[in-house]
Structure formats: C-alpha cells, structure tokens
Amino acid sequence: MAADVSTGIGQQVHAATSFTLEQVGKCFGAVVALRGLSVAFAAGTTTALIGSSGSGKSTVLRLLLGLEWPDQGCVRVDGRALERDQVLALRRRVGYVIQDGGLFPHLTVLGNLALLPRYLHWGRERIRARADELIALTALPPAVLTRYPAELSGGQRQRVALMRALMADPTALLLDEPLGALDPVVRHELQDELKAIFRRLGKTVVLVTHDLAEAAWFAPRLVLLRDGAVLQDGSLEDFRERPADSFVTRFVEAGRQLPERAR
Amino acid sequence: MKRWRSLLLVAAVLPGLAWAAPVRIGSKQFTESVILAEVARISAQDAGVPAVHERELGGTSILWAALRHGDIDVYPEYTGTLTHELLKGVAPDADIPTLRAALRPLGIGITDGLGFDNTYALGMREVRAEALGIRTISDLRAHAELRFGFSNEFMQRQDGWPGLRTRYGLPQTDVRGLDHTLSYRAVASGAVDVIDLYSTDAEIPYYHLRTLTDDLHYFPRYQAVYLYRLVLEHDAPAFMRVLRGLAGRIDEATMRRMNADVKLRGMRDGAVAAGLLGVHVDAEGTSFWPRLLARTLEHVRLVAISLGLALLLAVPLGILAARLRRLGQVVLGLTGMLQTVPSLAMFVFMIPLFGIGTWPAVAALFLYSLLPIVRNTHAGLVGIAPALRESAAALGLPPLRRLRTVELPLALRPILAGVKIAAVINVGTATLAALIGAGGYGQPILTGIRLNDIGLILEGAVPAAVLALLVQGVFELVERALTPRGLRLPARE
Structure with a gap:
C-alpha cells in the first residue's frame, strides 16, 4: 500500500478546506429544499449528512460546489463568501463522487482520470504515476486503466470515481451516496476501504447517505436533516441517548433493524 | 456574393x-x-x-x-x-x-x-368532325350531345372552359376533367368527343385530330x-x-x-x-459511362459542398440552441420553417441571390441540411444524462473544455445521424437542382419526364438511389469509426 498519497509526486500539500452554510434557503420552483439551514464543516473533519430522501442533503453538497446557488443566506469556503468567478478553481480542489460514479462512458478509466490533470497541463508521466498510486490505494488491478466504464463492475466503477475525485489531490472530498448503487457484499467491502482511505488522507470529508449505520461507521459526527433544516447534530451516542424529537428516535430505531456493525 | x-x-x-x-x-x-x-x-x-x-x-x-x-x-x-x-x-x-x-x-x-x-384550342377526331361537319367552335352549338373532356387546368382557368362556354353559348352538359396526357387517348378511343389541346401538340397529327377554328377569337394569342x-x-x-x-x-x-x-x-x-x-450538326452525344461519370461528379459536388458548409454552421447553432434554451427554440423554429419551403420554390428563391447553376443549388441544399444537423446536435447535447453533465461541471473544467472533451463526444452519435439524414435527403433533393441548371442526376430525369422516356428517367433515378444508399453506408462506417468503443459496449450488470 502506498504510504502517504496526499503528498505524492511533488504535489504540494494543501491545507484542508472548511465550509460553512449560513441561514441558507433554497427553492426549486414550488419545492422548498432548504429553509434557513446553518451548518459548518471544519477543515480536516469527516461529517455524515443523513436524512430521508428529499430532506435536502444532496442540495447541501451541490451548494458547496457552486452547482447551485442559495436563494437566501451565504456559503463560505475557508471563511470567505463563495463568488461565481471562484467556482471553477474551487471545484478543482474539491473531489466529488456521486451515486453511480458519473464516469464518462466514452473514455477509458485512464481517460476519465486524466480529464482534469490534462487541463492542468500535467505531463503523461505524471498522470500515469498518480494513477498508479491511486490504483494501489483503491486496490484495483492495474489492468482496469485501459478498460471502459461499461466493462467494470459496480464496485470497480465507484473506486474509479473515487480515484478521479482524488487525482489532483483535492483538499476536500464530497460524496453523495457513494455506495448507494452497490450490492450489500461489495458495499460492505468498500465501506471498510473508504474509511481507511479517509483516515489516511486527512481531508475534509462530507458524506451524504440515508443509512444511519453507514454514516456512523464513517463519521464521528452525524448531521440529521429534515425538511431542509438541521434536526440534530452530534455523535451516534447523542442520537441514541438525547434524541431531539421522536423523529430522531424513529430514525435511529429504523437504523437498528439492520445488523449492527462493530465499531 | x-x-x-x-x-x-x-x-x-x-x-x-x-x-x-x-x-x-x-x-x-x-x-x-x-x-x-x-x-x-x-x-x-x-x-x-x-x-x-x-x-x-x-x-x-x-x-x-x-x-x-x-x-x-x-x-x-x-x-x-x-x-x-x-x-x-x-x-x-x-x-x-x-x-x-x-x-x-x-x-x-x-x-x-x-x-x-401555341394557344389553347379544341380538337376532335378528324373523321368524327368531318361526319358532323364541324370546322369551328361555333359549329359545336348545334351538337349538344357531344361529350367534352378537358384538362383540369383548362376547367378552372379564367381563359378556359367557363369563359369559353359563355362566349360561344355552348349547350353541352357532359363535361368532365381529365389528365392532359390521357385526354388524347380518351378522344382517340371515342370515350369523349372534344378535348382541349395546345395547338402545336405533337399528338394532334399522330391521333388524326382536327383543330377547331376559334372563330370568335376567344383564346388569347x-x-x-x-x-x-x-x-x-x-x-x-x-x-x-x-x-x-x-x-x-x-x-x-x-x-x-x-x-x-x-x-x-x-x-x-x-x-x-x-x-x-438545313444545317448539319455533329452527333455530339457522349457515350453512357463518361456521361454518368460527369453527372455523378456534378451531383456529388452539390451534395458535398452544401453538406460541408451546413456542418460548419449547423453544429455551432445546435450547441447554441442547447445552451440557451430560448434562443434554441427560435433557432429550431427557423430551421424547421426552412424545411417546409417546397424544394422547387427554394431553388427559385435562390436565383435572384446566386443566379443559376451550381451555387443557388448549393445554397438551397445547404438550407435544407441545417435542420437535421441542428436538431440532432441539440437533441444529442440535451439528451446527455444530467449526472454526466454535472460530473463534468464538478471536475472544475471550464464550459468550452467540457463541451470538447465530454459533451460533444457523448452527443457524437446523434450528431452523425443528423449529418447522415441531411446527406441522404440532399442526394434526393439535388435531383431537382437540374431545374436551375446545376446538372447532376436530375438532368436525365427531367429530360426523361419531358419525353416520357422511362429509360432516360431511370438513367438518373437509379444512380441517385444507389448514391443515396452508398452515402448511407459510408456514413455508417464513419459513425462506427468515430464512435468511441466505450459507447458501443453494452453496460455490465
């Protein structure tokens, strides 16, 4: 296993990025996605955003990347309000992984990985070396580099998506249901790997999931959203012992029905 | 220009x-x-x-x-x-x-x-006219039982049947509309007695018809x-x-x-x-194969130039239409309107702008090629899965880079399909270009229609059909060669 990937290949070590949402409101037509939501993600921490579908958790990630803009309130990155002309630069230092990977079917795995580095004028050698490092990190066979996404299994695709997000050594990683489309066995396996990777990278990680057990497995801090606002923010213990209301209790109870995982 | x-x-x-x-x-x-x-x-x-x-x-x-x-x-x-x-x-x-x-x-x-x-005239079979003693249109007044068969145009024209009946006071009631080419056969077979004709029609002597004198000078000269x-x-x-x-x-x-x-x-x-x-002319006719080759070159040239120019404009227009939704509706509407202009009218409209010959034909074909390419480029880009479009945006690539490396390659198949449709339509429409002197396969078709010579019509129509199939085939090969392998693979799972 590669030792410290984040410092690889003459890449300078970025400080991790922090994000803050202040009183953010967001509507899509008549549907209110977020109502006055405030939440902060400190640099270098791992946070899981949980909630049932429609609670607004994906919208939070999209706001952090400038893929959406708040109707009210403010998004801060490293303390400064996010401006439209900084968005491309921000996206280049934040890795983003979505449920089905979002790999481009017309490019090989290496082609997918190389998209951003080529734009950054990396040489062929440097791209290849970084890809090899990440192959080791994600435990993929090197042969996948020349394959097309359609030739990969679901688990392999998610690993490649993670590699693509990590290529330019981002300072933060945003993951939107990264394991949502996988079968239970593969999912289980990847949970272990991802956790190890997060721990090793030391980046700011925000992970969106609707699965409480998975959230607790990855992150010491859970943020439960309901109807576009934070319902409870704390550790799994807080959720169990000091639930904010009956919804939290029910959410925790529902999570318990799944086989409990050792922590 | x-x-x-x-x-x-x-x-x-x-x-x-x-x-x-x-x-x-x-x-x-x-x-x-x-x-x-x-x-x-x-x-x-x-x-x-x-x-x-x-x-x-x-x-x-x-x-x-x-x-x-x-x-x-x-x-x-x-x-x-x-x-x-x-x-x-x-x-x-x-x-x-x-x-x-x-x-x-x-x-x-x-x-x-x-x-x-070469004016309108009325004609009867010589023998029948002789038997009834009819020489002029006025003579028809005495024979109310005669059956008239007139071309549909003559039935309606201001200087046709309605005016003629009034001027001469003709009593006949059995009057029906016929196709002009069929009317000669109808009168020859005795199905009708009197037809309208053009006074220099070749068929008049052939079918032994008598042209009745327009004694009241009704028909214009x-x-x-x-x-x-x-x-x-x-x-x-x-x-x-x-x-x-x-x-x-x-x-x-x-x-x-x-x-x-x-x-x-x-x-x-x-x-x-x-x-x-009384002059001697050399038999200038060229033999079949060189003639076919020359027409093929003319035809391919029309299609290739118009299609090439259309590509240059239509793909950017399609991209623009996909980017700016409101402008897109206008662009799609306008190109769609162009498509509804009948081809013959389109060719004629181009004459004041480009004269006759190759260029007005190229211009007309160019305009016809726009719609399929614009529409398919637009559809191809709009049809990209939102997750993929967003993944490209989330990477932090600027819009033009995204377009080049992700969006256009993903939309390549529909775009190529649009180009293929435009090319095949052009091969067909270009046969009409002969009407404005651009040559091509339309030339023998036109002459063939004029002379009612099926062989000559086929001499243009068959190569045009073959060319259309060939174009289709070539574009399918191009599509195969250009489509990234990753898009041709069936997805796993």
Whole structure:
C-alpha cells in the first residue's frame, strides 16, 4: 500500500478546506429544499449528512460546489463568501463522487482520470504515476486503466470515481451516496476501504447517505436533516441517548433493524 | 456574393474582351421550348457566334428571373404568357410592338413572332368532325350531345372552359376533367368527343385530330417569340441578326412536326433543329459511362459542398440552441420553417441571390441540411444524462473544455445521424437542382419526364438511389469509426 498519497509526486500539500452554510434557503420552483439551514464543516473533519430522501442533503453538497446557488443566506469556503468567478478553481480542489460514479462512458478509466490533470497541463508521466498510486490505494488491478466504464463492475466503477475525485489531490472530498448503487457484499467491502482511505488522507470529508449505520461507521459526527433544516447534530451516542424529537428516535430505531456493525 | 463574383469577373476580363463569353440560351422544361432554344443555338453557331444552351431550367418564373438577372441572355417565350403572367398593366391582346415598348424599361427585347401560335384550342377526331361537319367552335352549338373532356387546368382557368362556354353559348352538359396526357387517348378511343389541346401538340397529327377554328377569337394569342437582354444589341450584333432572322420561319405545322419528331419518334432535339435550319450538326452525344461519370461528379459536388458548409454552421447553432434554451427554440423554429419551403420554390428563391447553376443549388441544399444537423446536435447535447453533465461541471473544467472533451463526444452519435439524414435527403433533393441548371442526376430525369422516356428517367433515378444508399453506408462506417468503443459496449450488470 502506498504510504502517504496526499503528498505524492511533488504535489504540494494543501491545507484542508472548511465550509460553512449560513441561514441558507433554497427553492426549486414550488419545492422548498432548504429553509434557513446553518451548518459548518471544519477543515480536516469527516461529517455524515443523513436524512430521508428529499430532506435536502444532496442540495447541501451541490451548494458547496457552486452547482447551485442559495436563494437566501451565504456559503463560505475557508471563511470567505463563495463568488461565481471562484467556482471553477474551487471545484478543482474539491473531489466529488456521486451515486453511480458519473464516469464518462466514452473514455477509458485512464481517460476519465486524466480529464482534469490534462487541463492542468500535467505531463503523461505524471498522470500515469498518480494513477498508479491511486490504483494501489483503491486496490484495483492495474489492468482496469485501459478498460471502459461499461466493462467494470459496480464496485470497480465507484473506486474509479473515487480515484478521479482524488487525482489532483483535492483538499476536500464530497460524496453523495457513494455506495448507494452497490450490492450489500461489495458495499460492505468498500465501506471498510473508504474509511481507511479517509483516515489516511486527512481531508475534509462530507458524506451524504440515508443509512444511519453507514454514516456512523464513517463519521464521528452525524448531521440529521429534515425538511431542509438541521434536526440534530452530534455523535451516534447523542442520537441514541438525547434524541431531539421522536423523529430522531424513529430514525435511529429504523437504523437498528439492520445488523449492527462493530465499531 | 453574386455581386462580388461579378465584380471579380469584370475586373479579370479586359473591357475589350467583355463579350468573349458565349451567348447563353435558356429553355423551359418542355419539348417545344428545348427545340426552339436549339434552333437559336445552332443558327448562332452556324453564323460563327459561340452559344451555349442551358437546358430545361424549369418553368416560366425561373427563366424570367434568370433573364432579368443576366444569367441567361435569350429564351423562347409566348406573348400570352407575357400579357397574362409576366407583365402588369398590359392589355391581354397586346401586339408585339406594344410588348416591346413595355419590355424595354426592363432591359429586355423581344423578336417578332416566329410564325406560329401555341394557344389553347379544341380538337376532335378528324373523321368524327368531318361526319358532323364541324370546322369551328361555333359549329359545336348545334351538337349538344357531344361529350367534352378537358384538362383540369383548362376547367378552372379564367381563359378556359367557363369563359369559353359563355362566349360561344355552348349547350353541352357532359363535361368532365381529365389528365392532359390521357385526354388524347380518351378522344382517340371515342370515350369523349372534344378535348382541349395546345395547338402545336405533337399528338394532334399522330391521333388524326382536327383543330377547331376559334372563330370568335376567344383564346388569347400565344405567339412564339424570343426574349433577349437588350445589351446583346450592342454586345453581340451578329447574334442579334441571326435571332431576328428566325422571325416568321416556323409555322404551326412545322412546329407540330418537330415536336412529334422529338417526342414521338425519339429524334434528338438538336438534330431536329438542325434539320429545320438545313444545317448539319455533329452527333455530339457522349457515350453512357463518361456521361454518368460527369453527372455523378456534378451531383456529388452539390451534395458535398452544401453538406460541408451546413456542418460548419449547423453544429455551432445546435450547441447554441442547447445552451440557451430560448434562443434554441427560435433557432429550431427557423430551421424547421426552412424545411417546409417546397424544394422547387427554394431553388427559385435562390436565383435572384446566386443566379443559376451550381451555387443557388448549393445554397438551397445547404438550407435544407441545417435542420437535421441542428436538431440532432441539440437533441444529442440535451439528451446527455444530467449526472454526466454535472460530473463534468464538478471536475472544475471550464464550459468550452467540457463541451470538447465530454459533451460533444457523448452527443457524437446523434450528431452523425443528423449529418447522415441531411446527406441522404440532399442526394434526393439535388435531383431537382437540374431545374436551375446545376446538372447532376436530375438532368436525365427531367429530360426523361419531358419525353416520357422511362429509360432516360431511370438513367438518373437509379444512380441517385444507389448514391443515396452508398452515402448511407459510408456514413455508417464513419459513425462506427468515430464512435468511441466505450459507447458501443453494452453496460455490465
């Protein structure tokens, strides 16, 4: 296993990025996605955003990347309000992984990985070396580099998506249901790997999931959203012992029905 | 554009050599017009004046526009067409000096009559007319039992049946509409007794018909004349002497016989015209394969140039339409509207802008190619899965880079399909380009339709169909070669 990937290949070590949402409101037509939501993600921490579908958790990630803009309130990155002309630069230092990977079917795995580095004028050698490092990190066979996404299994695709997000050594990683489309066995396996990777990278990680057990497995801090606002923010213990209301209790109870995982 | 080309031409040619170009003679898309144009061409050549014949340029509107625009110098016309269709404010029975005065301000001259009228007339089988003693239209009044079969156009035209019945007080009630080509067979077989005809139709002697005299002078006169650009009087006086010399040389019987020679006896129009003039012409016909090759090159050239230009405009337009939704609706609407313009009309619209020949045809085909390409580019881009579009945006690539590396490759298949559709449609539509003198496979089709010669029609139609299939095949290969392998793979799971 590669030792410290984040410092690889003459890449300078970025400080991790922090994000803050202040009183953010967001509507899509008549549907209110977020109502006055405030939440902060400190640099270098791992946070899981949980909630049932429609609670607004994906919208939070999209706001952090400038893929959406708040109707009210403010998004801060490293303390400064996010401006439209900084968005491309921000996206280049934040890795983003979505449920089905979002790999481009017309490019090989290496082609997918190389998209951003080529734009950054990396040489062929440097791209290849970084890809090899990440192959080791994600435990993929090197042969996948020349394959097309359609030739990969679901688990392999998610690993490649993670590699693509990590290529330019981002300072933060945003993951939107990264394991949502996988079968239970593969999912289980990847949970272990991802956790190890997060721990090793030391980046700011925000992970969106609707699965409480998975959230607790990855992150010491859970943020439960309901109807576009934070319902409870704390550790799994807080959720169990000091639930904010009956919804939290029910959410925790529902999570318990799944086989409990050792922590 | 046309103006620029003319300017370049004028600049390139020394003033003294300004009339080095041959005289261009046009003809309409029917046999008599082609023969008369050949008569003018051959008599000019016989007098040492170089002349070319732009054959079968379609209908009156095309020839008139081409003459006024200076794309052709001469074409045969009829006085009735001038008074009824082309000139406003001229009496329907205006004589040639009156027409000459009306045409002069337009820069157009008119010769004296060539010696025959090609007007509407009524005809009966010679034997039947003889038996009933009918020589004039007035004679029909005494025979209310006669059955009339008229072409549909004649049934409706102002100067057709309704006016004729009133003028002569005709009592017949059994009057039906027929297709003109079928009406000769109908009268020959005795299914009807009287039909309308054009007085120089080749079929009149063939079916032994008698033309009834228009004793009340109801039908307008359609004297054959040549129209020419007045500049010829100054620039090509020798040619003008020849052209004027043709006045009064062709009577109705002669024209009818010449029409029959070409249409019914399969003689070449050039040979028939030469026969009239007592001149010998070389059999200029080329053999089949070189002829086919030349037409193929013309046809492919039309399609290739128009399609290439369309690609340059349509793909960016499609991208723009996909990016800016409101503008997109306008762009798609406009290109869609272009598609509804009938092809013949489109070709005619291009004449004032580009003259006749290759360029107006290219312009028309270009406009027709836009819609499939714009629409498919738009659909291809809009159809990209939102997750993929967002993944590209989330990478932090700027929009143009995203377009080039992700969006266009993902939309490549629909775009290529649009180009393929445009190409195949163009191969078909380009056959109409012969109507405005652009050549190609349409030329034998036009001549074939005119002469009712199936063989000749097939000589154009079969290669056009083969070319369409070939284009389709080639584009499928291109599509296969250009589509990234990753898009052709079936997804796992």
